[in-house]
Structures are given as structure tokens and as C-alpha cells.
Amino acid sequence: MQKIFLVLLFFIASSAVFAFQSIESDPIAALLRTKLELENPTEKLEVSGRVLESDVLVHRFYADRDFEEVWSRNGILLELAYEMRFEIRQAKFDGLVPEDYHLALIDAYFQTFEANKAAKKPNEAGELVALELLLTDAFFKLAEDLELGKVDPAKLNGDWEIARKTSRTSYLDLLNEAIAKGEVRQNLESLYPKFTIYKKGREVLRVMDERAKADTLDWKAVKLDKAIKVGESHAAIPVLRERLNYWGYAKSQSVLDPKLYDSTMFLGVKEFQLRNGMEPDGVIGKNTAIGLNASPALLMEKAAVNLERLRWLPDTxxxxxxxxxxxxxxxxxxxxxxxxxxxxxxxxxxxxxxxxxxxxxxxxxxxxxxWNIPPSIARKEIIPAVRRNPSYLSQKNMDVVTFSGKQVDPASINWSAKSFPYMIRQKxxxxxxxxxxxxxxxxxxxxxxxxxxxxxxxxxxxxxxxxxxxxxxxxxxxxxxxxxxxxxxxxxxxxxxxxxxxxxxxxxxxxxxxxxxYLTFWADSKGQAHFRQDIYDRDAEVLAALKQ
The missing domain is CATH 2.40.440.10 (L,D-transpeptidase catalytic domain-like)
Structure with missing residues (x-):
């Protein structure tokens, strides 16, 4: 028995020595281990001045693989690293902020390494380790934001009471699978909400981004003092016609009177109204003007807010x-x-x-x-009406009952009393x-x-x-x-x-x-974008949290 025990001790010691020697023979692994193990455990890990949001996962990930690097080999960046950087850039089409995932710093390291390659200089081990940690942290953080959303809706002022999802994914396993397959994109995409409108919405955002780059229009808000009907003239018509043309709702044409709201523009306005959830009456009123004031950049922000809301929804x-x-x-x-x-x-x-x-x-x-009238409505609306008009209840087909359902004669009630121990209902x-x-x-x-x-x-x-x-x-x-x-x-x-x-x-x-x-944007199965007005003014708060 003692011999078996000694043999086991020998194998354990030999394995530890082997692991130590393998790390020492790989300077990147040694530096990774030093960086991850010697940092202050009470503080978030920092790399080049950036805090790693997923430092615990990062440490576990590298410890599980004996601190072997992932994104480079023999001092050279792998194609997988370029793909990861590309996915960080693509996060803007999810309505996320690529800089949340260290993009500027990652780009700087890529530029350094490409310059080294051109100059035939080796990449420094410390810089390779820094990029290694930044890319891995970016993967974990991006994965979490894609699956659960960046913003916690419970912390918003808006009355959103759908329980936030809990993660069903091991991000460690997801990254290991991405490495094994040499495929980052597919694994991150698996975290998207399973609603068809999410992917369609991403494509709309991509198209809008291209539009925004080429946009030369002045999107200063047009304010109307009155609704404009077809056949009328107004100083705002040239600008509104230009915006309709920009979105493809009215054909560009030469007009005799630029300020005249003509029949061709009328058809474009009706189509615009129909697509944007308005009554297609062709009258340019407040809502139509608000819709035509929306620039590509503003609509991209609205799309970003609603892609985030889709990430909040449970898969159920x-x-x-x-x-x-x-x-x-x-x-x-x-x-x-x-x-x-x-x-x-x-x-x-x-x-x-x-x-x-x-x-x-x-x-x-x-x-x-x-209709069992809620106490708040009874107190604020019904009881004051009865005080003004004793016949109000009979006129509205209402009666008064106790909370056990027994009818009460309204004439027996002191309607001026501070308390009202009854229920009013409409028959x-x-x-x-x-x-x-x-x-x-x-x-x-x-x-x-x-x-x-x-x-x-x-x-x-x-x-x-x-x-x-x-x-x-x-x-x-x-x-x-x-x-x-x-x-x-x-x-x-x-x-x-x-x-x-x-x-x-x-x-x-x-x-x-x-x-x-509450969705103020979505894309249908054909990829057509639909925008709605923010009737409760809730988009701005979500947008600010996304940009924070």
C-alpha cells in the first residue's frame, strides 16, 4: 500500500514539474500566468489602462489550458484574432458600442504588430499578452451582452416588468468551441435572440449605417404651425420633398413651384405614413413632420434601442x-x-x-x-361627479356595493366623507x-x-x-x-x-x-423597417444607458 502511495506521489510531482517546465518554456504562457496570478485579487484586472470586465472568467479560461495563448502562435497573430476584431466592429449592428470591447486599444496593437511585420521585427511578448487578454475579455463581455442585453431593464425608470433572462450558456465552453472550430462568428451568433425580427433588424441597421456615411442632407427639425394639405403652399415643402426623395417615397422631379404640395408628393406622403404606422391621409401634420425629421443617425439610435429590448425578452x-x-x-x-x-x-x-x-x-x-371601478378612478373622477350631480350613477348605469357584494342605496352615503368603504361598479x-x-x-x-x-x-x-x-x-x-x-x-x-x-x-x-x-422599431420578415413614435418617451433613457 505504501509503495502505491509513493508511486502516486511521484506521478503527481512529475506532472507538476512537467506543467511548470512547459509554462517556463513558453514565454507567453509564463507572462500570462504572472499577469493573472500576481494582480491584486481585490481589484479588477487592468491591461494597458483598460479594466477587464470578465477577469474571473479570463483567469479560469487560461488556467484550464495551462496559460497557452489563443489568438497568436509563435509570436504571430492568428486569423482567429482578426475574426474576433471584426466581430467587435460588427457589434455596432447589434446596437452595441464596439469601444465597450476595447476596440481602440485592440486596433492600436494590431497596427503595431503589422508595422513590426513590415519591418521584419518580432512582436514583444508583453504586447502579445496584453492583446491576448483584451481579445478574450472582449469575447466574454460581448457574449454576455448579446445573450442578456447590456442594460438591466430593472434599473430603468420605465415600467418594464418582464423578468430579465438568466444565462443558459457557458461562455468558457463557447470560446473553447470557437477555438476548436476556428469560428468566432457562428458561436457569437448562437446567442442572438431567436426572433426573426432581430436578425432582420441587424440588416436594417447595417443598411442605415451605409446611408448615414453618404448622407449630405440638413436634418434640422421642420416645425409646422399648421397641417399642410395637398394643393397648398408652404415654405417647408422643399425640405420635406427632399427627405421623401431621400427615403424613396417620392420620385425626384423638377417642379414649377417648389413650395407647392403637389399630387406626386401627396402619394409619397401617404406611402410614408402607411409604413410608419400613421393614418395614410396625405395630410402633413405634426406626426408626419416628426417622422420626416428623423435622420439616418437618429433612426439608427432608435433601432439600437429596440434590438436591446429584444435581447431582454425571455426565450419562452x-x-x-x-x-x-x-x-x-x-x-x-x-x-x-x-x-x-x-x-x-x-x-x-x-x-x-x-x-x-x-x-x-x-x-x-x-x-x-x-366594470369594477378602481378606487383611484372612483376617488378622482366618480365621487366628485356624484357630488356635482346626484343622478350621475343612474345616468351612467352604475351602482354601489359593499366589498361582499351587497347593494347600497347611494342616497344613504355621505359622499363628502373622507373615507369611502364601498365599491362602485358599472352594470x-x-x-x-x-x-x-x-x-x-x-x-x-x-x-x-x-x-x-x-x-x-x-x-x-x-x-x-x-x-x-x-x-x-x-x-x-x-x-x-x-x-x-x-x-x-x-x-x-x-x-x-x-x-x-x-x-x-x-x-x-x-x-x-x-x-x-414596447417596440418603436422592428423589421418584418421581408427586411422592411418599421419605425414608431416614442409615445412614452422611453427610448432616450435606454439609449443613454447603451452609450454609457
Whole structure:
């Protein structure tokens, strides 16, 4: 037994000596080990004045490979190093900042090494080690930002409550795989959000970047004192026509009167409005002017913000049956296995009653619903109205109940009292503020999707009008689509259920994820860019965090 133990000790000692000798015989490995092991463990590792964000991973990575270099061999840069630098540069098409990944410093080392090559001088070991660490740290940091996003949405002021993803990837394994295959691009691309619109959005950003390089237009904001209709003259028309031509919405042509809003320009304006989510009426109003004020550089920033938002979304919302509400686009889409089965316009929360961003599970439908008025609305709107007009409740088809559901005579209530221990609700019917049906996905915000008696509002271009809930155009068809698995729910039966004097609750056969999100840019399956106005002024904060 003692002999076996001595033999084991001999092999362990021999292995340690061999490893030590192999490191000592490789000056790059020796320098890497010295740099990584002798730095102050309480501080972030620095290389050429730059802090390594992933220093722990970097140390583990090189320790696992006995401090053997990756990006160079025998003092010469490998093709893999050039590919890594290229991917850092390409990060701008993900809306990220290449300098976050040490690009300027990496470029400086590349220039030095290329100059050495031209002068037939050897590269210094210390500089090779510095570049080695910078490229590896850049890989780990870029991988993390591509998978999870650079910005933590929980730290933003905006009401984004979709839980941030947790990493499902070993970045150590990912880099080792990239080295084994000699392929950086493919491994980093595996971290992209799996939504088709992400890759399409990257391509839009690439095209916009080329446009921005060649852009010579003056994008000074055009401000209108009134809407311009076709046939009218205005001093801003020449500039607006030039911008329409730039984006390909109106054919360049000589005009007799440059200030005249002519019929050719009118067609271009309508096409521009349609693409950008506006009413295609051809009238150049505030929203159209704002859209035409957007330069390529500004649109690139908007695209960058929204690619980051796509990185925040959990993978569980892809390729599923789900209900997607893009608040900035005023639209609801019901998607099942990538097929859009239903689309409709929606009305969302006002600026001071913003619809929150979250996910929940839709589980039931309520036909002919009561509207249980939220205490905040009752306190701020309903109770003051009753004080002014004692007949207000009867006129609005409302009643008062205790929290146990017992009816209370409004005449017995002191409407001037400080406390109000009751609940006000609006009875089912055509005048009910929820309309004839509501779709429930229980959540902390008491937000749901519902019908509305104010159908004329759906024709408006700006539809941020509600207290936070989502009002839906054509809710009867939506109900029929959700209940399609049960053939007894015909259009006639749904219409009947929507016109009763009491509620009817219908459970869905399965829970359907509802995702409320906020995208002011996306690219469709054909690669066409779609931009929307930032109705809640949320883009600037994300952009600032991306640039920080």
C-alpha cells in the first residue's frame, strides 16, 4: 500500500514539474500566468489602462489550458484574432458600442504588430499578452451582452416588468468551441435572440449605417404651425420633398413651384405614413413632420434601442401561442407557431396612465362584464361627479356595493366623507366602459384587454387614451378565435353572450401567454423597417444607458 502511495506521489510531482517546465518554456504562457496570478485579487484586472470586465472568467479560461495563448502562435497573430476584431466592429449592428470591447486599444496593437511585420521585427511578448487578454475579455463581455442585453431593464425608470433572462450558456465552453472550430462568428451568433425580427433588424441597421456615411442632407427639425394639405403652399415643402426623395417615397422631379404640395408628393406622403404606422391621409401634420425629421443617425439610435429590448425578452415568448401587444404600435397580434391568426388596433394608456410592460397568462373571458371601478378612478373622477350631480350613477348605469357584494342605496352615503368603504361598479350593457367583453390575464397592475363603446377612437392616429388597460377593436372576432377549439362557440353564441344583463365567465381550455411590450422599431420578415413614435418617451433613457 505504501509503495502505491509513493508511486502516486511521484506521478503527481512529475506532472507538476512537467506543467511548470512547459509554462517556463513558453514565454507567453509564463507572462500570462504572472499577469493573472500576481494582480491584486481585490481589484479588477487592468491591461494597458483598460479594466477587464470578465477577469474571473479570463483567469479560469487560461488556467484550464495551462496559460497557452489563443489568438497568436509563435509570436504571430492568428486569423482567429482578426475574426474576433471584426466581430467587435460588427457589434455596432447589434446596437452595441464596439469601444465597450476595447476596440481602440485592440486596433492600436494590431497596427503595431503589422508595422513590426513590415519591418521584419518580432512582436514583444508583453504586447502579445496584453492583446491576448483584451481579445478574450472582449469575447466574454460581448457574449454576455448579446445573450442578456447590456442594460438591466430593472434599473430603468420605465415600467418594464418582464423578468430579465438568466444565462443558459457557458461562455468558457463557447470560446473553447470557437477555438476548436476556428469560428468566432457562428458561436457569437448562437446567442442572438431567436426572433426573426432581430436578425432582420441587424440588416436594417447595417443598411442605415451605409446611408448615414453618404448622407449630405440638413436634418434640422421642420416645425409646422399648421397641417399642410395637398394643393397648398408652404415654405417647408422643399425640405420635406427632399427627405421623401431621400427615403424613396417620392420620385425626384423638377417642379414649377417648389413650395407647392403637389399630387406626386401627396402619394409619397401617404406611402410614408402607411409604413410608419400613421393614418395614410396625405395630410402633413405634426406626426408626419416628426417622422420626416428623423435622420439616418437618429433612426439608427432608435433601432439600437429596440434590438436591446429584444435581447431582454425571455426565450419562452418565441415560437409559442401568444398574445402580443406592442404598445408603441397600438396593435395586438395573436400568434400561434409563427402564424398571425388575429390582428387588431388597440387603445393604450395615456402618458400619465402608461400601460406597463409585463407578461401574464390569459386564462378566461368575461362576457357582459361589470366594470369594477378602481378606487383611484372612483376617488378622482366618480365621487366628485356624484357630488356635482346626484343622478350621475343612474345616468351612467352604475351602482354601489359593499366589498361582499351587497347593494347600497347611494342616497344613504355621505359622499363628502373622507373615507369611502364601498365599491362602485358599472352594470353590463352597451354603455359599460369595458364594452361587452373583457379578456383576463390576472396581474398586479389590474390591466386587461377589453371592448369599448367608444369605437370612433380606433380611427385616431394617436391612441394613447386609456387609464392603462388595452381597449380592443373587433373583440367578438378575438373571442371567437380564442374559443375556436370548441365548435359550440359560434359567432351567434358569442354575440348572445355579449348582450346579457349578467356576467358570464368562460375559462379558456389552456392558458395563453400575454406579452405587453414596447417596440418603436422592428423589421418584418421581408427586411422592411418599421419605425414608431416614442409615445412614452422611453427610448432616450435606454439609449443613454447603451452609450454609457
Amino acid at each position: 415568448v418565441q415560437n409559442l401561442e401568444l398574445i402580443l401587444v406592442n404598445i408603441a404600435n397600438y396593435q395586438l397580434d395573436y400568434v400561434d407557431k409563427l402564424d398571425t391568426l388575429f390582428s387588431a388596433r388597440v387603445i393604450v394608456g395615456k402618458l400619465y396612465h402608461e400601460s406597463p410592460i409585463f407578461t401574464a397568462q390569459m386564462s378566461y373571458i368575461v362576457f357582459s362584464p361589470y 353590463p350593457g352597451g354603455s359599460n366602459s369595458l364594452g361587452l367583453v373583457k379578456f383576463m390575464f390576472p396581474n398586479n397592475h389590474n390591466v386587461y384587454i377589453h371592448d369599448t363603446p367608444s369605437r370612433s377612437l380606433f380611427s385616431r392616429e394617436d391612441r394613447a387614451l386609456s387609464h392603462g388597460c388595452i381597449r380592443l377593436e373587433n373583440p367578438a372576432l378575438f373571442a371567437q378565435t380564442l374559443l375556436k377549439a370548441d365548435p359550440s362557440w359560434t359567432a351567434e353564441k358569442i354575440d348572445q353572450a355579449m348582450h346579457q344583463n349578467k356576467e358570464q365567465i368562460v375559462s379558456l381550455p389552456r392558458k395563453i401567454p400575454v406579452v405587453l411590450l
